[in-house]
Amino acid sequence: MSSLLTDAMPLEPSWWEIALRIALTVVAGGLIGLDRERGGHSAGFRTTILVALAACLAMIQANLLLSVYGKTPGFFSQMDVLRFPLGVLTGVGFIGGGALLRRGDMMTGVTTAATLWFMTVVGLCFGGGQIVTGTVATVVAFIVLKPMKHLDTWLRCERKATLVVYGSSSDIPDLSDVLGPLECSALLVSLGPTEDGRIGATFELRWLAKDPDASARAILTAVCEAHEIAHFSMHSTTN
Structure with a gap:
Protein backbone atom coordinates (compact mmCIF):
# COMPACT_ATOMS: atom_id res chain seq x y z
CA MET A 1 0.00 0.00 0.00
CA TRP A 154 -33.07 16.52 11.19
CA LEU A 155 -30.36 18.97 12.24
CA ARG A 156 -31.58 22.07 14.07
CA CYS A 157 -29.87 24.92 12.24
CA GLU A 158 -29.96 28.63 12.91
CA ARG A 159 -32.55 30.42 10.80
CA LYS A 160 -32.63 34.14 10.16
CA ALA A 161 -35.35 36.47 8.93
CA THR A 162 -36.22 40.14 8.68
CA LEU A 163 -39.55 41.21 10.17
CA VAL A 164 -41.15 44.64 9.88
CA VAL A 165 -44.02 45.36 12.28
CA TYR A 166 -46.18 48.49 12.17
CA GLY A 167 -45.88 50.72 15.21
CA SER A 168 -45.25 54.33 16.09
CA SER A 169 -42.30 56.55 16.85
CA SER A 170 -43.18 56.51 20.54
CA ASP A 171 -44.29 52.88 20.82
CA ILE A 172 -41.83 50.17 19.78
CA PRO A 173 -43.54 46.78 19.50
CA ASP A 174 -42.43 44.27 22.12
CA LEU A 175 -42.07 40.81 20.55
CA SER A 176 -40.48 39.02 23.50
CA ASP A 177 -43.77 37.68 24.88
CA VAL A 178 -44.83 36.43 21.44
CA LEU A 179 -41.53 34.93 20.28
CA GLY A 180 -40.28 33.70 23.64
CA PRO A 181 -42.27 30.43 23.62
CA LEU A 182 -40.97 29.76 20.09
CA GLU A 183 -37.33 30.18 21.21
CA CYS A 184 -36.90 33.01 18.73
CA SER A 185 -34.91 36.15 19.50
CA ALA A 186 -35.72 39.55 17.96
CA LEU A 187 -33.17 42.35 17.59
CA LEU A 188 -34.44 45.83 16.74
CA VAL A 189 -32.56 47.08 13.67
CA SER A 190 -34.34 50.32 12.80
CA LEU A 191 -37.50 52.35 13.34
CA GLY A 192 -38.82 54.50 10.53
CA PRO A 193 -41.30 54.97 7.70
CA THR A 194 -42.17 52.02 5.48
CA GLU A 195 -42.98 52.07 1.76
CA ASP A 196 -46.61 53.01 2.45
CA GLY A 197 -45.61 55.92 4.71
CA ARG A 198 -46.47 54.30 8.02
CA ILE A 199 -44.03 53.83 10.89
CA GLY A 200 -42.52 50.38 11.08
CA ALA A 201 -40.06 48.65 13.37
CA THR A 202 -37.56 46.37 11.63
CA PHE A 203 -36.37 43.32 13.58
CA GLU A 204 -33.80 40.67 12.81
CA LEU A 205 -35.12 37.28 13.94
CA ARG A 206 -32.98 34.28 14.84
CA TRP A 207 -34.08 30.82 15.91
CA LEU A 208 -33.13 27.13 15.71
CA ALA A 209 -35.32 24.78 13.68
CA LYS A 210 -35.21 21.67 11.52
CA ASP A 211 -37.82 22.83 9.01
CA PRO A 212 -37.36 26.52 8.10
CA ASP A 213 -40.73 26.84 6.37
CA ALA A 214 -42.80 25.31 9.18
CA SER A 215 -41.01 27.31 11.85
CA ALA A 216 -41.40 30.54 9.86
CA ARG A 217 -45.13 29.94 9.52
CA ALA A 218 -45.42 29.38 13.27
CA ILE A 219 -43.59 32.66 13.93
CA LEU A 220 -45.76 34.58 11.48
CA THR A 221 -48.94 33.15 13.00
CA ALA A 222 -47.88 34.09 16.51
CA VAL A 223 -46.84 37.63 15.57
CA CYS A 224 -50.00 38.24 13.50
CA GLU A 225 -52.15 37.57 16.54
CA ALA A 226 -50.59 40.48 18.42
CA HIS A 227 -49.19 42.87 15.79
CA GLU A 228 -49.71 44.01 12.22
CA ILE A 229 -46.94 42.78 9.93
CA ALA A 230 -45.64 44.95 7.10
CA HIS A 231 -42.92 42.69 5.73
CA PHE A 232 -41.28 39.31 6.38
CA SER A 233 -38.38 37.70 4.51
CA MET A 234 -36.16 34.71 5.22
CA HIS A 235 -32.36 34.78 4.96
CA SER A 236 -31.18 31.57 3.39
CA THR A 237 -28.14 29.98 1.76
CA THR A 238 -28.64 27.70 -1.23
CA ASN A 239 -25.91 25.38 -2.50
Missing part, protein backbone atom coordinates in the same frame (compact mmCIF):
# COMPACT_ATOMS: atom_id res chain seq x y z
CA SER A 2 2.81 2.42 0.85
CA SER A 3 4.37 1.94 -2.58
CA LEU A 4 1.09 2.86 -4.25
CA LEU A 5 0.96 6.10 -2.27
CA THR A 6 4.59 7.17 -2.54
CA ASP A 7 6.05 5.65 -5.71
CA ALA A 8 3.08 6.31 -7.99
CA MET A 9 4.70 8.79 -10.39
CA PRO A 10 7.25 7.03 -12.60
CA LEU A 11 9.51 9.20 -14.74
CA GLU A 12 8.32 7.43 -17.89
CA PRO A 13 4.72 6.20 -17.46
CA SER A 14 3.42 3.73 -20.01
CA TRP A 15 0.46 4.46 -22.27
CA TRP A 16 -1.56 1.92 -20.31
CA GLU A 17 -0.89 3.80 -17.09
CA ILE A 18 -1.87 7.09 -18.70
CA ALA A 19 -5.06 5.56 -20.11
CA LEU A 20 -5.94 4.16 -16.66
CA ARG A 21 -5.45 7.57 -15.04
CA ILE A 22 -7.70 9.25 -17.61
CA ALA A 23 -10.37 6.55 -17.35
CA LEU A 24 -10.49 6.73 -13.56
CA THR A 25 -10.72 10.51 -13.71
CA VAL A 26 -13.69 10.31 -16.07
CA VAL A 27 -15.39 7.77 -13.79
CA ALA A 28 -14.80 9.89 -10.68
CA GLY A 29 -15.95 13.09 -12.39
CA GLY A 30 -19.00 11.33 -13.79
CA LEU A 31 -19.97 9.88 -10.41
CA ILE A 32 -19.85 13.25 -8.65
CA GLY A 33 -21.17 15.15 -11.66
CA LEU A 34 -24.20 12.88 -12.04
CA ASP A 35 -25.22 13.60 -8.47
CA ARG A 36 -24.89 17.35 -9.07
CA GLU A 37 -26.78 17.07 -12.38
CA ARG A 38 -29.71 15.30 -10.73
CA GLY A 39 -29.82 18.07 -8.14
CA GLY A 40 -30.23 20.68 -10.88
CA HIS A 41 -26.98 22.52 -10.09
CA SER A 42 -25.19 24.73 -12.62
CA ALA A 43 -22.03 22.58 -12.70
CA GLY A 44 -23.40 19.17 -13.59
CA PHE A 45 -22.28 15.97 -15.29
CA ARG A 46 -20.18 17.26 -18.19
CA THR A 47 -18.72 20.25 -16.37
CA THR A 48 -17.45 18.17 -13.47
CA ILE A 49 -15.87 15.63 -15.83
CA LEU A 50 -14.16 18.34 -17.88
CA VAL A 51 -12.73 20.08 -14.80
CA ALA A 52 -11.35 16.84 -13.37
CA LEU A 53 -10.05 15.76 -16.77
CA ALA A 54 -8.26 19.07 -17.33
CA ALA A 55 -6.49 18.68 -13.99
CA CYS A 56 -5.60 15.08 -14.79
CA LEU A 57 -4.11 15.98 -18.18
CA ALA A 58 -2.12 18.83 -16.67
CA MET A 59 -0.64 16.47 -14.10
CA ILE A 60 0.10 13.85 -16.76
CA GLN A 61 1.89 16.51 -18.79
CA ALA A 62 3.94 17.45 -15.72
CA ASN A 63 4.71 13.76 -15.18
CA LEU A 64 5.91 13.33 -18.76
CA LEU A 65 8.17 16.36 -18.42
CA LEU A 66 9.81 15.03 -15.28
CA SER A 67 12.26 13.06 -17.40
CA VAL A 68 13.64 16.30 -18.87
CA TYR A 69 13.55 18.18 -15.58
CA GLY A 70 16.88 19.55 -14.44
CA LYS A 71 19.49 22.16 -14.92
CA THR A 72 22.70 21.73 -16.86
CA PRO A 73 25.69 24.07 -16.69
CA GLY A 74 24.73 25.51 -20.08
CA PHE A 75 21.27 26.69 -18.96
CA PHE A 76 20.49 29.85 -17.04
CA SER A 77 17.00 28.84 -15.99
CA GLN A 78 15.22 25.78 -14.69
CA MET A 79 11.76 24.60 -15.71
CA ASP A 80 9.29 23.96 -12.91
CA VAL A 81 6.86 21.32 -14.20
CA LEU A 82 4.57 21.70 -11.17
CA ARG A 83 3.41 25.04 -12.57
CA PHE A 84 0.99 23.07 -14.76
CA PRO A 85 -1.20 21.68 -11.94
CA LEU A 86 -0.88 24.87 -9.91
CA GLY A 87 -2.12 26.85 -12.91
CA VAL A 88 -5.15 24.57 -13.20
CA LEU A 89 -6.02 25.09 -9.53
CA THR A 90 -5.83 28.85 -10.04
CA GLY A 91 -8.02 28.70 -13.13
CA VAL A 92 -10.66 26.61 -11.41
CA GLY A 93 -10.79 29.26 -8.71
CA PHE A 94 -12.11 31.70 -11.32
CA ILE A 95 -14.66 29.14 -12.52
CA GLY A 96 -15.80 28.55 -8.95
CA GLY A 97 -16.14 32.29 -8.45
CA GLY A 98 -18.45 32.41 -11.45
CA ALA A 99 -20.63 29.71 -9.89
CA LEU A 100 -21.27 31.89 -6.82
CA LEU A 101 -24.28 34.15 -6.94
CA ARG A 102 -25.52 36.57 -4.30
CA ARG A 103 -29.08 37.83 -4.27
CA GLY A 104 -29.58 40.11 -1.32
CA ASP A 105 -28.97 37.98 1.76
CA MET A 106 -29.05 34.69 -0.16
CA MET A 107 -25.83 33.08 -1.41
CA THR A 108 -26.03 30.31 -4.03
CA GLY A 109 -23.44 28.06 -5.61
CA VAL A 110 -21.15 27.61 -2.59
CA THR A 111 -21.18 23.81 -2.69
CA THR A 112 -20.93 23.82 -6.50
CA ALA A 113 -17.76 25.94 -6.38
CA ALA A 114 -16.29 23.73 -3.66
CA THR A 115 -17.12 20.60 -5.69
CA LEU A 116 -15.32 21.93 -8.77
CA TRP A 117 -12.25 22.78 -6.73
CA PHE A 118 -12.30 19.39 -5.01
CA MET A 119 -12.66 17.49 -8.28
CA THR A 120 -9.66 19.41 -9.61
CA VAL A 121 -7.58 18.00 -6.76
CA VAL A 122 -8.97 14.51 -7.47
CA GLY A 123 -7.97 14.90 -11.12
CA LEU A 124 -4.46 15.89 -10.05
CA CYS A 125 -4.25 12.77 -7.88
CA PHE A 126 -5.25 10.47 -10.73
CA GLY A 127 -3.06 12.35 -13.20
CA GLY A 128 -0.08 11.88 -10.91
CA GLY A 129 -0.74 8.15 -10.67
CA GLN A 130 -1.96 8.25 -7.06
CA ILE A 131 -4.83 5.86 -7.72
CA VAL A 132 -5.59 4.96 -4.10
CA THR A 133 -5.66 8.58 -2.95
CA GLY A 134 -7.90 9.66 -5.84
CA THR A 135 -10.28 6.75 -5.34
CA VAL A 136 -10.63 7.31 -1.61
CA ALA A 137 -11.15 11.04 -2.17
CA THR A 138 -13.90 10.35 -4.71
CA VAL A 139 -15.72 7.98 -2.34
CA VAL A 140 -15.50 10.48 0.51
CA ALA A 141 -16.80 13.28 -1.74
CA PHE A 142 -19.77 11.16 -2.84
CA ILE A 143 -20.62 10.38 0.80
CA VAL A 144 -20.45 14.06 1.73
CA LEU A 145 -22.61 15.18 -1.19
CA LYS A 146 -25.18 12.37 -1.10
CA PRO A 147 -25.85 10.52 2.19
CA MET A 148 -24.68 13.31 4.47
CA LYS A 149 -27.00 15.73 2.70
CA HIS A 150 -29.91 14.08 4.49
CA LEU A 151 -28.52 15.39 7.78
CA ASP A 152 -30.17 18.69 6.89
CA THR A 153 -33.58 17.13 7.46
Whole structure:
Protein backbone atom coordinates (compact mmCIF):
# COMPACT_ATOMS: atom_id res chain seq x y z
CA MET A 1 0.00 0.00 0.00
CA SER A 2 2.81 2.42 0.85
CA SER A 3 4.37 1.94 -2.58
CA LEU A 4 1.09 2.86 -4.25
CA LEU A 5 0.96 6.10 -2.27
CA THR A 6 4.59 7.17 -2.54
CA ASP A 7 6.05 5.65 -5.71
CA ALA A 8 3.08 6.31 -7.99
CA MET A 9 4.70 8.79 -10.39
CA PRO A 10 7.25 7.03 -12.60
CA LEU A 11 9.51 9.20 -14.74
CA GLU A 12 8.32 7.43 -17.89
CA PRO A 13 4.72 6.20 -17.46
CA SER A 14 3.42 3.73 -20.01
CA TRP A 15 0.46 4.46 -22.27
CA TRP A 16 -1.56 1.92 -20.31
CA GLU A 17 -0.89 3.80 -17.09
CA ILE A 18 -1.87 7.09 -18.70
CA ALA A 19 -5.06 5.56 -20.11
CA LEU A 20 -5.94 4.16 -16.66
CA ARG A 21 -5.45 7.57 -15.04
CA ILE A 22 -7.70 9.25 -17.61
CA ALA A 23 -10.37 6.55 -17.35
CA LEU A 24 -10.49 6.73 -13.56
CA THR A 25 -10.72 10.51 -13.71
CA VAL A 26 -13.69 10.31 -16.07
CA VAL A 27 -15.39 7.77 -13.79
CA ALA A 28 -14.80 9.89 -10.68
CA GLY A 29 -15.95 13.09 -12.39
CA GLY A 30 -19.00 11.33 -13.79
CA LEU A 31 -19.97 9.88 -10.41
CA ILE A 32 -19.85 13.25 -8.65
CA GLY A 33 -21.17 15.15 -11.66
CA LEU A 34 -24.20 12.88 -12.04
CA ASP A 35 -25.22 13.60 -8.47
CA ARG A 36 -24.89 17.35 -9.07
CA GLU A 37 -26.78 17.07 -12.38
CA ARG A 38 -29.71 15.30 -10.73
CA GLY A 39 -29.82 18.07 -8.14
CA GLY A 40 -30.23 20.68 -10.88
CA HIS A 41 -26.98 22.52 -10.09
CA SER A 42 -25.19 24.73 -12.62
CA ALA A 43 -22.03 22.58 -12.70
CA GLY A 44 -23.40 19.17 -13.59
CA PHE A 45 -22.28 15.97 -15.29
CA ARG A 46 -20.18 17.26 -18.19
CA THR A 47 -18.72 20.25 -16.37
CA THR A 48 -17.45 18.17 -13.47
CA ILE A 49 -15.87 15.63 -15.83
CA LEU A 50 -14.16 18.34 -17.88
CA VAL A 51 -12.73 20.08 -14.80
CA ALA A 52 -11.35 16.84 -13.37
CA LEU A 53 -10.05 15.76 -16.77
CA ALA A 54 -8.26 19.07 -17.33
CA ALA A 55 -6.49 18.68 -13.99
CA CYS A 56 -5.60 15.08 -14.79
CA LEU A 57 -4.11 15.98 -18.18
CA ALA A 58 -2.12 18.83 -16.67
CA MET A 59 -0.64 16.47 -14.10
CA ILE A 60 0.10 13.85 -16.76
CA GLN A 61 1.89 16.51 -18.79
CA ALA A 62 3.94 17.45 -15.72
CA ASN A 63 4.71 13.76 -15.18
CA LEU A 64 5.91 13.33 -18.76
CA LEU A 65 8.17 16.36 -18.42
CA LEU A 66 9.81 15.03 -15.28
CA SER A 67 12.26 13.06 -17.40
CA VAL A 68 13.64 16.30 -18.87
CA TYR A 69 13.55 18.18 -15.58
CA GLY A 70 16.88 19.55 -14.44
CA LYS A 71 19.49 22.16 -14.92
CA THR A 72 22.70 21.73 -16.86
CA PRO A 73 25.69 24.07 -16.69
CA GLY A 74 24.73 25.51 -20.08
CA PHE A 75 21.27 26.69 -18.96
CA PHE A 76 20.49 29.85 -17.04
CA SER A 77 17.00 28.84 -15.99
CA GLN A 78 15.22 25.78 -14.69
CA MET A 79 11.76 24.60 -15.71
CA ASP A 80 9.29 23.96 -12.91
CA VAL A 81 6.86 21.32 -14.20
CA LEU A 82 4.57 21.70 -11.17
CA ARG A 83 3.41 25.04 -12.57
CA PHE A 84 0.99 23.07 -14.76
CA PRO A 85 -1.20 21.68 -11.94
CA LEU A 86 -0.88 24.87 -9.91
CA GLY A 87 -2.12 26.85 -12.91
CA VAL A 88 -5.15 24.57 -13.20
CA LEU A 89 -6.02 25.09 -9.53
CA THR A 90 -5.83 28.85 -10.04
CA GLY A 91 -8.02 28.70 -13.13
CA VAL A 92 -10.66 26.61 -11.41
CA GLY A 93 -10.79 29.26 -8.71
CA PHE A 94 -12.11 31.70 -11.32
CA ILE A 95 -14.66 29.14 -12.52
CA GLY A 96 -15.80 28.55 -8.95
CA GLY A 97 -16.14 32.29 -8.45
CA GLY A 98 -18.45 32.41 -11.45
CA ALA A 99 -20.63 29.71 -9.89
CA LEU A 100 -21.27 31.89 -6.82
CA LEU A 101 -24.28 34.15 -6.94
CA ARG A 102 -25.52 36.57 -4.30
CA ARG A 103 -29.08 37.83 -4.27
CA GLY A 104 -29.58 40.11 -1.32
CA ASP A 105 -28.97 37.98 1.76
CA MET A 106 -29.05 34.69 -0.16
CA MET A 107 -25.83 33.08 -1.41
CA THR A 108 -26.03 30.31 -4.03
CA GLY A 109 -23.44 28.06 -5.61
CA VAL A 110 -21.15 27.61 -2.59
CA THR A 111 -21.18 23.81 -2.69
CA THR A 112 -20.93 23.82 -6.50
CA ALA A 113 -17.76 25.94 -6.38
CA ALA A 114 -16.29 23.73 -3.66
CA THR A 115 -17.12 20.60 -5.69
CA LEU A 116 -15.32 21.93 -8.77
CA TRP A 117 -12.25 22.78 -6.73
CA PHE A 118 -12.30 19.39 -5.01
CA MET A 119 -12.66 17.49 -8.28
CA THR A 120 -9.66 19.41 -9.61
CA VAL A 121 -7.58 18.00 -6.76
CA VAL A 122 -8.97 14.51 -7.47
CA GLY A 123 -7.97 14.90 -11.12
CA LEU A 124 -4.46 15.89 -10.05
CA CYS A 125 -4.25 12.77 -7.88
CA PHE A 126 -5.25 10.47 -10.73
CA GLY A 127 -3.06 12.35 -13.20
CA GLY A 128 -0.08 11.88 -10.91
CA GLY A 129 -0.74 8.15 -10.67
CA GLN A 130 -1.96 8.25 -7.06
CA ILE A 131 -4.83 5.86 -7.72
CA VAL A 132 -5.59 4.96 -4.10
CA THR A 133 -5.66 8.58 -2.95
CA GLY A 134 -7.90 9.66 -5.84
CA THR A 135 -10.28 6.75 -5.34
CA VAL A 136 -10.63 7.31 -1.61
CA ALA A 137 -11.15 11.04 -2.17
CA THR A 138 -13.90 10.35 -4.71
CA VAL A 139 -15.72 7.98 -2.34
CA VAL A 140 -15.50 10.48 0.51
CA ALA A 141 -16.80 13.28 -1.74
CA PHE A 142 -19.77 11.16 -2.84
CA ILE A 143 -20.62 10.38 0.80
CA VAL A 144 -20.45 14.06 1.73
CA LEU A 145 -22.61 15.18 -1.19
CA LYS A 146 -25.18 12.37 -1.10
CA PRO A 147 -25.85 10.52 2.19
CA MET A 148 -24.68 13.31 4.47
CA LYS A 149 -27.00 15.73 2.70
CA HIS A 150 -29.91 14.08 4.49
CA LEU A 151 -28.52 15.39 7.78
CA ASP A 152 -30.17 18.69 6.89
CA THR A 153 -33.58 17.13 7.46
CA TRP A 154 -33.07 16.52 11.19
CA LEU A 155 -30.36 18.97 12.24
CA ARG A 156 -31.58 22.07 14.07
CA CYS A 157 -29.87 24.92 12.24
CA GLU A 158 -29.96 28.63 12.91
CA ARG A 159 -32.55 30.42 10.80
CA LYS A 160 -32.63 34.14 10.16
CA ALA A 161 -35.35 36.47 8.93
CA THR A 162 -36.22 40.14 8.68
CA LEU A 163 -39.55 41.21 10.17
CA VAL A 164 -41.15 44.64 9.88
CA VAL A 165 -44.02 45.36 12.28
CA TYR A 166 -46.18 48.49 12.17
CA GLY A 167 -45.88 50.72 15.21
CA SER A 168 -45.25 54.33 16.09
CA SER A 169 -42.30 56.55 16.85
CA SER A 170 -43.18 56.51 20.54
CA ASP A 171 -44.29 52.88 20.82
CA ILE A 172 -41.83 50.17 19.78
CA PRO A 173 -43.54 46.78 19.50
CA ASP A 174 -42.43 44.27 22.12
CA LEU A 175 -42.07 40.81 20.55
CA SER A 176 -40.48 39.02 23.50
CA ASP A 177 -43.77 37.68 24.88
CA VAL A 178 -44.83 36.43 21.44
CA LEU A 179 -41.53 34.93 20.28
CA GLY A 180 -40.28 33.70 23.64
CA PRO A 181 -42.27 30.43 23.62
CA LEU A 182 -40.97 29.76 20.09
CA GLU A 183 -37.33 30.18 21.21
CA CYS A 184 -36.90 33.01 18.73
CA SER A 185 -34.91 36.15 19.50
CA ALA A 186 -35.72 39.55 17.96
CA LEU A 187 -33.17 42.35 17.59
CA LEU A 188 -34.44 45.83 16.74
CA VAL A 189 -32.56 47.08 13.67
CA SER A 190 -34.34 50.32 12.80
CA LEU A 191 -37.50 52.35 13.34
CA GLY A 192 -38.82 54.50 10.53
CA PRO A 193 -41.30 54.97 7.70
CA THR A 194 -42.17 52.02 5.48
CA GLU A 195 -42.98 52.07 1.76
CA ASP A 196 -46.61 53.01 2.45
CA GLY A 197 -45.61 55.92 4.71
CA ARG A 198 -46.47 54.30 8.02
CA ILE A 199 -44.03 53.83 10.89
CA GLY A 200 -42.52 50.38 11.08
CA ALA A 201 -40.06 48.65 13.37
CA THR A 202 -37.56 46.37 11.63
CA PHE A 203 -36.37 43.32 13.58
CA GLU A 204 -33.80 40.67 12.81
CA LEU A 205 -35.12 37.28 13.94
CA ARG A 206 -32.98 34.28 14.84
CA TRP A 207 -34.08 30.82 15.91
CA LEU A 208 -33.13 27.13 15.71
CA ALA A 209 -35.32 24.78 13.68
CA LYS A 210 -35.21 21.67 11.52
CA ASP A 211 -37.82 22.83 9.01
CA PRO A 212 -37.36 26.52 8.10
CA ASP A 213 -40.73 26.84 6.37
CA ALA A 214 -42.80 25.31 9.18
CA SER A 215 -41.01 27.31 11.85
CA ALA A 216 -41.40 30.54 9.86
CA ARG A 217 -45.13 29.94 9.52
CA ALA A 218 -45.42 29.38 13.27
CA ILE A 219 -43.59 32.66 13.93
CA LEU A 220 -45.76 34.58 11.48
CA THR A 221 -48.94 33.15 13.00
CA ALA A 222 -47.88 34.09 16.51
CA VAL A 223 -46.84 37.63 15.57
CA CYS A 224 -50.00 38.24 13.50
CA GLU A 225 -52.15 37.57 16.54
CA ALA A 226 -50.59 40.48 18.42
CA HIS A 227 -49.19 42.87 15.79
CA GLU A 228 -49.71 44.01 12.22
CA ILE A 229 -46.94 42.78 9.93
CA ALA A 230 -45.64 44.95 7.10
CA HIS A 231 -42.92 42.69 5.73
CA PHE A 232 -41.28 39.31 6.38
CA SER A 233 -38.38 37.70 4.51
CA MET A 234 -36.16 34.71 5.22
CA HIS A 235 -32.36 34.78 4.96
CA SER A 236 -31.18 31.57 3.39
CA THR A 237 -28.14 29.98 1.76
CA THR A 238 -28.64 27.70 -1.23
CA ASN A 239 -25.91 25.38 -2.50
